[in-house]
Amino acid sequence: MSRDRQEERTGFQESAPYHPDYDLQTDFVMVYGIDESMPERIKQWKDKGYIVHLMTGVAWGEYNDYLDGEVDGIPHWDEAQMDRHQQMILHGNKPVIPYMVPTISFGRYLAERIRIAVDAGVEAIHLEEPEFWVNGGYSEAFKREWQLYYKESWIPPHASPDAQYRASKLKAYLYTRALDRLCAEMKDYALQRYGRVLRFYVPTHSLINYTQWRIVSPQSQLVELASIDGYIAQIWTGTSRTANVYEGVRAERTFETAYLEYGVMQELVRGTDRRMWFLHDPIEDNPNYTWADYKQNYLKTVVASLLHPGVAHYEVAPWPRRIFQGTYPTEEGSGKERIPADYATTLLQVMHTLGNLDQNVTEMNKDPLQVGVLIADSAMFQRMKPDPEAPNPGKYDGTDPEGFQEEGDTELLDFSPFYGLALPLLKHGLPVRPLLLDNVRRYPGYLAPYRVLVLSYEFIKPQYPDVHYVLAQWVQEGGALIYVGDDSDPYHDIRAWWNLDQEEGRSGTKYHSPREHLFEQLGLKEKAGGAHRIGKGGIVWLNEHPAEFTRSRAAADRLRQSVHDIIAALNPPAIQWEPRPYFKMRRGPYIIVSTLNESVSEEPLVISGPVVDLFDSKLSVLSQVVLKPGEQALLYDVESGRPATGEVSLIAASSRIESLSESGTGFQFLAKGPARLQATARLYSKVKPVSAHYMVQGQAVSAAWEWDPDSQTVLVQYEHGNENNTEVHVRWSS
Template sequence: MSLLARKRERELTGFQEGGPYHPSYDLQTDFVMVYGIGKNMQERIRGWKEKGYVVHLMTGVSWGGYQHYLNGEVDGRQHWDEAQKNRRGEPIIHGTSADIPYMVPTIAYADFLTEQIRPAVDAGVEAIHLEEPEFWVEGGYSDAFKRDWEIYYREPWQPPHATVDAQYRASKLKAHLYTRTLDRICSALKEYAKVKYGRDIRFYVPTHSLINYTQWRIVSPESKLLELPGVDGYIAQVWTGTAQTPNVYNGVRKERTFETAFLEYGIMQELVRGTDRRMWFLHDPIADDPKHTWHDYRQNYIRTLVASLLHPHVSRYEVCPWPRRIYQGTYPKQGGDGREGIPAAYATELQIVLHTLADMDQPDTEWLTDNVQVGVLLADSAMYQRNHPEWSEEATAFKYDGTEVASALGSEFMELLDWSPFYGLTLPLLKHGAAVRPVQLDNAGRFAGYLDDYKVLVLSYEYMKPESSGLHNVLAEWVKEGGALIYVGDGSDDFHQVREWWNQGAKAYASPKEHLFACLGVSAALEPGVYPVGKGSLAYADVHPAQCALDPAAAERLRLAVDAAMTQASAAKDAALRWQATNSMVLRRGPYIIAAVLEESVHDEPLTLRGAYVDLLSADLAVRDAVTLAPGQQALLYDLSRVAGDGGVALVAAASRVEGFGEREDGFSFLARGPEGTLASARFRCPREPQAVFIAAAEGPAEQAVFEWHAESATVLIRYANRPESVSVEVRW
């Protein structure tokens, strides 16, 4: 009964909000991130604390309302030279306000942010979130950046658009500058909290996934933050806005929200897997783009939600950003004029889901479908290759941030967002039922045994580069011990020529692939095919990975290479690696069943699950003996055959935070808390049929309520109006 014994201190669920406490968005999660440093920050912190929340602070680290710093009011010096600028010399602006630029993170800027955040430590927050350290690829032209280039590289600044080498080096510097800034802020304030208050304070970085930042052409530190002792973890900012970015599969560009989200959450899980760093997965029931209907928001929310739950190594969640815009906002009506607030059923469903998420830390997990796990290696350096000297000035100055529909962009700009080399390696496998996980290549050199959970890895250096030669020693050892490595690439990438370790000093390799092959003990001129390497295997396909997105024949060639490498590795160590093509993915996490059926897959047959389930995506927590999913549909179910307990009362799900549970001979009772104005559902497994249910608001008279008994499942459904100050529910036999 973990949902009945939730401790806020575990910080399993939370949300961010810039406004003061309000009962309409009192979601009853474990913690709240008070957003923004302002004059009323202490008041907002105090308001949420008084309502029982663990309180964190969140603020932007690459932008914010820092005009007093920019205009010289802080230290007597103007700092507009630290605004990120594009090739045209234009400041790169956050949103639409011309006085809020994205910043080059100088030492002075880091020290300014430290002083701005210090009052939050004084106010007693438990943790601080430094949101979105972002440097746009079209940046690199401001005076501050030029100065840092000369300090870092000890050579004159070069325009990033001059050569691929200049572009690559500019992006590496951008990642370094935000790494340095976060290290400086976190270290200074952790020491301050220790010295002044004798307490520990934690720092987290809410960040888009490496996949999304690369696709949207943004540079961020990502895995480099794992090397900073002052950073305690991340929030994976994956939501409908990122996952709806179109990509190309079998030559067709379109939105593939579920698949994109699955890959995005996957790289964020793998970022911290095996480390002591914490990760929360973000969901957003709407999006930054306010032009969609509630129906559209709900569909895409479910796609991202289910995609996240298929990654069982993460069980903490930011259940939404900005609940005020969800519970108080209005959006276009479906098929008509005007706007409307959140539908009552959707509000109830969201409450059911966010409280279910607090129970996802389930040690007992298993795939119920035959989805072979395939890792596709991905490095931070993918972000460094997202501008090219041959692109037009207009293209190199292009900035997309998800606040508009990407499909409405012109074709030239749509192509800039495709990032087909990555999707060419992942979608052909995922669409045929492989549980594709993007694996953080950089971590293979940081953490011993990081690759041990994988038996199959796909790699290409046509859109990213290894940042150290030691990574190849790790990969070679992994293959020789029995791994199946599939290398895909034709050597055509211009960025093989950048000044890096594989072509400097005594090394004279034309590309990092040649060094990798040398470590594997095979010829650099290897013909395409499958080769034994120790107990493992190497499959080599001399095709550019982007072709696997554009051409169905190339995608099939990739699948055949993966299958052949698995077969070769299996024969070498007498242990079967098997890939059964399928269009479905079903994972069990304790009593929860997470299921999805893929479109554009091996067939269009639906999936039917039979048993006794509670549908957690229905406002009435419907009990079903069969659930059928067509391609493109997903489900989140509670398997009643796995109800915990000894046959007594057990909570299955509720659209409230349930506390004060007590079971007696004549029935049971509990307290429920939830946002004002929402209708709650709660379903309990009971040893007998209830005869009456009484509901009372705080300090109010009890009233008999209508309830629904489902004899076949031995469960009761209770409906009541949520209240933040609690509703008392008494069930009598």
């Protein structure tokens, strides 16, 4: 498991100066924030052997010197995002930190601040969370941008569906422009000044979450920017625990939501040379949960991410200081407590295991069926009720779920049109992948791996008509398309390419909805709903709104039956879908499993050993694992991972293990990790040990150890030293 830090497989972000208590010993660290302390913080982490990146907010931050006019003598408070009541949309109150309209002037300000980080020697820059809230679009700066972009006077976004759609489209463009200009300028500066190729990444929530929380961001538009080198998929319990509705029940479904979120983020890099890190967070921005709650949901997100083997790089934690130094409510509600010792050990085990997940993949239950549910950036553009008299919906960021209960807001937050298409299939064990509709026109063969697609234009809109030519060809060549929609969405009437005769000075064929144009390409202009054979493929039209499939089990069954029927009609011998209540995958010696509740069976899933439980702080060797519905596991297959030569080899550890060596009398290694934390390591050992110790300030301290004769492995327990380095010695003989 030893690796070069240059691989940058694992990293974390931290705004505080270096401290041994949260030195996670990953490959790189993202120093957060561009205040006056930034150069010194960069130096501190670099001196500890880290590859150092910089991260800062591109939509918000402590940029009050710019807002107050200290930078250029011109106040810029009119560039704060504003809602229709002329209230600033804030990220923080002390000091006042508004979300920004990314003007040209604001981009210049960020460039000058980031230039200091380039001078300090960082190797990469992360411009975090380009976010424009749906209920924004009322500031003077935004009105000016509207006039320049649309060449017409500003229209209040709440005035009509068309105004809302156009406002959101402009918001996405503004952040695309800001990122492209900023990244290109700083790359040019670094290369000319230092001969260094600077890399730029965008840490961003998933398209699913941004749509659900009603935030606009560039998302797949970033694929078209040559200046962007990759992304961090900011998916964690705070996004994935957002409730949705399935079979009539609104509830948190953290695993399922995370699975879909990581899936759509993988689509930003599939088939490209760009880097993607999947993020996990052992806690979240809402500080009101217990450690037990945080742990349960954290493990769900980890397993959900590992079931997407196209990515093997991870941000193991944002803000480790708040994990290892913060306090959270006790189970009894009598106060707050720091992280339990065994959970801290488990966290570190998982974090270091993540650095070794670049493994060959074997699907343990092979299923040739690949199903895509299409989604697009335009989902973010129509997330306001088209009623000028409706109350202005508030800002939801996951930190106050109980307080977001205004009339109609909860239903809008559910994002049922999407989940109505995805959850009925996912809950029955079908590996659903959210696919980016806009990528259909970007990448030839983008749809080739998929045999079944599910599409609805009731919550997304195609930006260009040529996607329909690709979809029609895919169906002709054997694809099965399930279209769900009743043309009831008021956003069908926006000014768009399918409404050409509504645009001034233009004429052409008018379609009531983009579905009509798609069906025309499929030869279905005059045909009604139901199933239709087209070439080697076919289409099923379910003439109802996709949100209906969240309302009951019978409704979910109708969607599932449509998938079964079209599969049977088109390719009976080639494709089979056997519903199952779990997902299971092997990546090298690692077995990743999630069982499903609300599924086809309540029977537990049994996995035979010997396996090491990587979610157990003692790294127990188990002869079998029994998982009840809704549980997850990350296991190490002892026999699959055993070294062929029989030498000492590491299975897992809650430390970064270096300098592992053996001699005739035993073996030793150097363990690195956060100071004073209890640590464990399990290793293959051809001989039963007789003793173990670790060094503390030059003195040998006896280490607890446990031999497992059946697996021929030994568990060693020790403590990280004050300086994060611990020498561990295991003896076979004295």
